[in-house]
Amino acid sequence: MKLEVLQFELNARKVSVRVKPDATLLDVLREDLDLTGAKRGCGEGECGACTVLIDGMPVDSCIYPALKAAGKNIETIEGLGTEDNLHPVQKAFLDEGAVQCGFCTPGMILTTTALLAKNQSPSEEEVKVALSGNLCRCTGYTKIINAVKVAARNINKL
Amino acid sequence: MYWEKYLKVKTLHEAMEILKLYQGKARLIAGGTDLVLQLREKKKRVSVLVDISDLPELQYIKEEHGQIKIGAMTTHSQLAASPLLWEKVIVLAQAASSVGSPQIRNVGTVGGNIVNAQPAADTVVALMALDAKVVVFNNDGGEEKIPFSELFLGVGESKIDPTSQLLKEISFSLLPEMRSSLGRLARRKALALPILNIGIVLSVNKKENRLHEARICVAPVAPVPMRMKEAEKTLLSRKLSDELLISASKAAFDAADPRNSKLRGNTAYRKELVRVMTYRTLKTALATRGGVGDEAGSITV
Amino acid sequence: MKKRGCGIGSMWYGIGNTGLPNPSGAFVQVLDDCTVIIHTGCADIGQGSTTVLAQIAAEELGVNFNDISVICADTGVTPDAGKTSASRQTYISGNAVRKAAQSAKETIFKKGAELLQVPEEELILKNYQLNSLKNYNIQISLKEIMAKCREDGTLVIGHGWFNPQTKGLDKRGQGIPYATYAFATQWVEVEVDTETGEIDILNVVAAHDVGKAVNPMAVEGQIEGGSVMGAGYALMEEIILDDGKIINSSFSNYLIPTIKDVPCVNSIIVEEEEVTGPFGAKGVGEPALIPTATAIANAISNALGIRFYELPITPEKILNSLKTANNTNKNQRDF
Numbered sequence: 087m088k089l090e091v092l093q094f095e096l097n098a099r100k101v102s103v104r105v106k107p108d109a110t111l112l113d114v115l116r117e118d119l120d121l122t123g124a125k126r127g128c129g130e131g132e133c134g135a136c137t138v139l140i141d142g143m144p145v146d147s148c149i150y151p152a153l154k155a156a157g158k159n160i161e162t163i164e165g166l167g168t169e170d171n172l173h174p175v176q177k178a179f180l181d182e183g184a185v186q187c188g189f190c191t192p193g194m195i196l197t198t199t200a201l202l203a204k205n206q207s208p209s210e211e212e213v214k215v216a217l218s219g220n221l222c223r224c225t226g227y228t229k230i231i232n233a234v235k236v237a238a239r240n241i242n243k244l
Numbered sequence: 245m246y247w248e249k250y251l252k253v254k255t256l257h258e259a260m261e262i263l264k265l266y267q268g269k270a271r272l273i274a275g276g277t278d279l280v281l282q283l284r285e286k287k288k289r290v291s292v293l294v295d296i297s298d299l300p301e302l303q304y305i306k307e308e309h310g311q312i313k314i315g316a317m318t319t320h321s322q323l324a325a326s327p328l329l330w331e332k333v334i335v336l337a338q339a340a341s342s343v344g345s346p347q348i349r350n351v352g353t354v355g356g357n358i359v360n361a362q363p364a365a366d367t368v369v370a371l372m373a374l375d376a377k378v379v380v381f382n383n384d385g386g387e388e389k390i391p392f393s394e395l396f397l398g399v400g401e402s403k404i405d406p407t408s409q410l411l412k413e414i415s416f417s418l419l420p421e422m423r424s425s426l427g428r429l430a431r432r433k434a435l436a437l438p439i440l441n442i443g444i445v446l447s448v449n450k451k452e453n454r455l456h457e458a459r460i461c462v463a464p465v466a467p468v469p470m471r472m473k474e475a476e477k478t479l480l481s482r483k484l485s486d487e488l489l490i491s492a493s494k495a496a497f498d499a500a501d502p503r504n505s506k507l508r509g510n511t512a513y514r515k516e517l518v519r520v521m522t523y524r525t526l527k528t529a530l531a532t533r534g535g536v537g538d539e540a541g542s543i544t545v
Numbered sequence: 546m547k548k549r550g551c552g553i554g555s556m557w558y559g560i561g562n563t564g565l566p567n568p569s570g571a572f573v574q575v576l577d578d579c580t581v582i583i584h585t586g587c588a589d590i591g592q593g594s595t596t597v598l599a600q601i602a603a604e605e606l607g608v609n610f611n612d613i614s615v616i617c618a619d620t621g622v623t624p625d626a627g628k629t630s631a632s633r634q635t636y637i638s639g640n641a642v643r644k645a646a647q648s649a650k651e652t653i654f655k656k657g658a659e660l661l662q663v664p665e666e667e668l669i670l671k672n673y674q675l676n677s678l679k680n681y682n683i684q685i686s687l688k689e690i691m692a693k694c695r696e697d698g699t700l701v702i703g704h705g706w707f708n709p710q711t712k713g714l715d716k717r718g719q720g721i722p723y724a725t726y727a728f729a730t731q732w733v734e735v736e737v738d739t740e741t742g743e744i745d746i747l748n749v750v751a752a753h754d755v756g757k758a759v760n761p762m763a764v765e766g767q768i769e770g771g772s773v774m775g776a777g778y779a780l781m782e783e784i785i786l787d788d789g790k791i792i793n794s795s796f797s798n799y800l801i802p803t804i805k806d807v808p809c810v811n812s813i814i815v816e817e818e819e820v821t822g823p824f825g826a827k828g829v830g831e832p833a834l835i836p837t838a839t840a841i842a843n844a845i846s847n848a849l850g851i852r853f854y855e856l857p858i859t860p861e862k863i864l865n866s867l868k869t870a871n872n873t874n875k876n877q878r879d880f
Contacts (some may be wrong), residue, residue: 087245108246110280130281132435132796134347143321143350149280150275150351153250154295183762186770187591199348215805219345220433221796224591226769227810413720429741429857431781433805437797506785507798513861520740 095153096121096178101237105152110134112147115162123163125193134220137193138162144197144219163192166199174244175199178237184229190222198234207238246283249292256381256410262294263408264383270294270404274317274356275507277348287400290407297353302412305329310418316317316355316378320367321346323354332534335424335443339370342428345435355411358395362401363464364438368392370426372461372469373443376416383408396468419447419457422534427525428488429517439508440517444529446479447459453484464508465500473497475522478496484530493523546739546753554836554845555730560721560828561709561814563635568708570624573602573645575653575701577691579610579673583645586626587638588618592765592830594634598642600759601823605646607671608687624704632828635759636725637707639823647653652701656690666863712810720741725819726753727832731772739867744775746806746847752813753832757825762815764829768812771833776826777802779838783857 089104092114105114115121115138127135129148136148139161167173172180175198185191194217201208201216208216213234222230251270253259260406263270265491270292273279273333282288296302302317305326312333314323323329330337343349343366355369359377372392383477395403404411423446430436440462447457458479475495482488497519504510561567561778572584582603589595594873599613617623626638658665661684668802675690677683694701709724734748737849751768758764781800785793793799818825838856846852 089346090250106245107248107250128796129796130795131277131344131348134345137347140350144347145351146277146345146347150278151250151276151280151293151295153252154273154297156252156275183766186593186763189591194583195665214805215434219347221435221801221803222770223774223801224770225766226773226810227807228769228770229766230804231809372603429743429860432800432803436800436801506787506792509859509861513864517741 092152092156094157095159095162095190100113105154109152110148111138111150111152111160113147115147115160115237121162121164125192127189132221133190134193135190135219137196139196139200142200142203144193144200146219161196161199161208163196165193166195173199174240175202175233177235178233178240181229182229182233182236184233186224188235190220193220194222194230198237201234202238205232206242210232210235246280247290247293248315250295251292252295252298252382254411257432259294259296259299259410260381260383260385262292263410266292266407268407270407272296274353274359275319275351276356277344277347277482278356278360278480284338296410297351303356306373307332307418311415313413313415314354314393315413316358317353318355320344320349320352320354320357323367324349327501332422333370333420333424334532334534335373335426335445335529336367336370339366339441339443340430342366342426342438344346346500354414358414359402359404359406359411361396361398361400361468363387363399363467363469364441365469366426366428366438368396368441369441369461369469370424370464371416371443372413372471373414373424373459374444375445375459376402376414378411379413379415380404381412385502388413392489393471397495398467409519414493418534421448421450422446423448423529424533424534425525425529425532426519427528429521435463440464440514440521441469442518442521442525444522444525446526446529448530454482455479456494457482460522462500462522465502466519468500472499473520474499487524489526492526493519496522547736548660548678548739548756548848549734549736549846550848551732551734552840552845552847552848553730553732554839554841554843555556556728556832556835556839557728558632558727558832560636560722560725560727561631561653561711562627564711564713564720564722566631566708566711567631567637567730568706569625569634569641570706571598571626571638571641571645571703572624573606573703573705573856574657575606575647575649575687575691577695579687580605580614581606581608581646583613583617584623584727585613585615585617585640585642586620586623588626588629590592590629592634592767594629594638595825596763597635598638598757601639601643602646605643606759608673624706625788632727632830632832634691634828635708636756636819636822636828639759639826640707640821641705643823644707645703646705648703648705649701650703652694652699652703653687653690656699657685658695660685660690661691668669672719675825714827725827727756727827727829728815729832729836730818731775731836731840733837733844733847735844737845737863738860739849740869742863744780744841744858744860744863746780746808746841748808748811749776749837749840749846750811750813751837752815754815754817754827754855755789755823755829756815756819756827758814759824761824768814768833769810771829771831771835772810772812772837773807774804775834775837776807776841778834778856780857780859788824826864
C-alpha cells in the first residue's frame, strides 16, 4: 500500500508524516504520532472523546480523514498545557473535580477552550450547547459545567 | 482498505477532471461525517475520494435579488451562525443548528447533507419547505438545475451522482412577509436523529389575515421528506384562525404514513406527533418574522 | 399542555458481595525519606479509590497526602483486593489499607518507644513527629526513627486485610448478607408535555448517607454521575432486540443523556459514621444510581396521575398511557 505524505501544523509545530490514504486523523495522532490524549470512544462521531481542534474548531477526529487535514492547524490536548504549567481550562477541571475516569476529559477541555475563545462569559445554556457533542458517562456534567464557568472567570482575570 | 486515494483539489475544474478520469471509481467527499462511516461499513464503495470541502468558491451565503444562494460546501456551523438566515430564513438556521453535534456541524456541509439523502436530514426538510433548487455541474461541462421536489429517489438516494456530478449551489426565493419555523422531536436533546422533523414556510397577507402561500415538509414519514399538499391547501382555503391550523394539522396527520420502528416508535404514535407538531410549528412560524417586506412582526390567530 | 410533578425515591444498598467472603489486602511501606508506598489490588476506574486509599493511609500515618504513592491493580505485584464492584472498595480496601498502615505504624511505635524510653501506648504519630501524649516535650521526628530503623536493618512494612463480617444466606434467604448498608433519598421534579410525551427533568436533589465522606468532592462526583445514569435508565436507555439480535449497540442508537438532557444535580452528603468502616466510611458508587429512576417515575405519576411499571418511560409510553387513561373513568383515579 502506498503511503501519502501529510503535512499540517500540530500544536504550533509543522509536522510531516507518512500516512495510509484511508487513515483517520485520530489514527495518525494516536498510532503514528503517539499523541494518545484524543481517545477512541465510539469511533463514529457520536461521543466526542476524540475531539481535537482544527483551525480552532472542535472536530471528531475519528471520522475525519487524515489527508483532509492537509495544511490545517490541529490542536490536541498535548498542546494545551504541561503538568507544571496547566492551561486555565485544565486547571479549572482539576480544581472543580470535573475529571473522574478521564476518558471524555481531553475532548471536554478542548471543546471548552474553543468555546471560551469565542465567548468569554458563556451562559449555562451556551455551555450546554457547546458541550452537547461530548458525552460523559460518569461525572453527571454538573462539575464540568462548574469548571467551564470557573475557567471563564480565570481566563478573564488574566 | 476503505479507499485507496484521497485527493484534495484546488479548483472546481480539477475536481471535475478527476471524476472524468476515474469514470465512476472516484467520488466527491465533502465533510465526510456520513460518508466515512458508510465506506467503513461497506454500504458504499469507492477507490478515490475527491475532497472539495475547502474550495472557497463553494462556501457562501448571500442574498441576491430576493433570492438566498448558498454554496454547497457551507458547513452547518456557518449556516447556524448566519445573521442573514436568522433574520430572514429562520427554518434553515434552526435546521442547521439541529444537525448532530457541534463537532459534526463544524465539518458537515449542507451539500453533503443533501447528496447523502437521509430521510429526515434537517437541512433538507427546511430546504424542501423553502422550495429550493440545486445547481449541479456535470462532468461533461454542462450544468442543470433540479428542484428539491424532484431530487430524492429513496432512502440514501438522490438524483445527484457524486461520481460524475458536483452540487454547486442551493438557492431559493424569499417570500413576501415570510414566516418560517422548524419543529423537531428526538429521543434526546442533542446528538440524536429526529423522530420527527417539520419545516414550515408561510407567506402572510396581513391585511386580509390569510396566507399567500404555505409549505409544510415532514420527515421521516416516508422514504423521502414529504410535502403535505392537502394541509397546505387547507391553509390557503380561508382566513387564518385557530380552527384553520387545527384542520391543516389534521390533514397532515391523515397524509403521514410513517412505518412502525423499534427505534423511532410505532405508526400511531408518530402520526399523532405529526398532528401536534404541525400545529405547534405553524403557531411558532406565525410568530416569527422574515422574508422580504416584513415590517410589523408577528401576527396572531 | 405541560404538567409538573415531584417524586421521591429511597433506597438501601448492601456494601460488598452478598453473603460471600470478599476480602481485600494491602501492603504499606514507609521509606527512609518518610514517603509511603501502598500496594493494593484495588482498580480505580474513575471513582477515585486511589485518591481515597492514599488519604486513608496519610491520615493513619500522620503524613502528607502528597508523600503517598499508590501502586494499584497490578496482578504482578499487588495483593488481591477483589473487584471494583458492589460499591465496596472504600469500605473494604479502605479498611485493608488502614490496617496495613497501622501495622507499619506498630514498627515505628516500637522503635520510637525504645528510643524515647516511654511505653508505646503513650505515643502519637502526627505531622512526621512522634510525641508522648503525657509529655509533649518528649518527641522524635519520623525521619530520625526511619534512620534508626535503617541502621539496625528494620524495614517499616505492614500488611493488612479486611473481610466484611457476613453470613451466607440459607435456603430461606436468611443470613447476614452485608456488613453495612448505604442509604439514600432522592427528590426529582419533572415537567411532562402531555401532547408529545416529552419529559424534562427540572431538578434533582440527592441525599446520600456515605458514612464518612473521605473525599467530599469525589463523593459529590459519584452522586452526580450516578444520578444522571439513573436518569438515562429511567427515560431513554434500553437494549432493543430484533430476532434475538441487539439492534442498538452503538452510541448513535443506544442513547445516554447528553449535557442538555439533565439539570445540575444538587447533592447532599449525609455522614452517619459506620463503626466498621475506615474512619467511618461506607460506599456510594451504585447507591447514587439506584433511587433516581424511582424518583423520576414517581414524579411523572405525580404529574399525570398515571403509574408506570416499565422502564424506560418513553414519550410514546406516556402518550399511550394518557390515551388509555382518558378512555377510562377519570374519577376512578387514586391520585
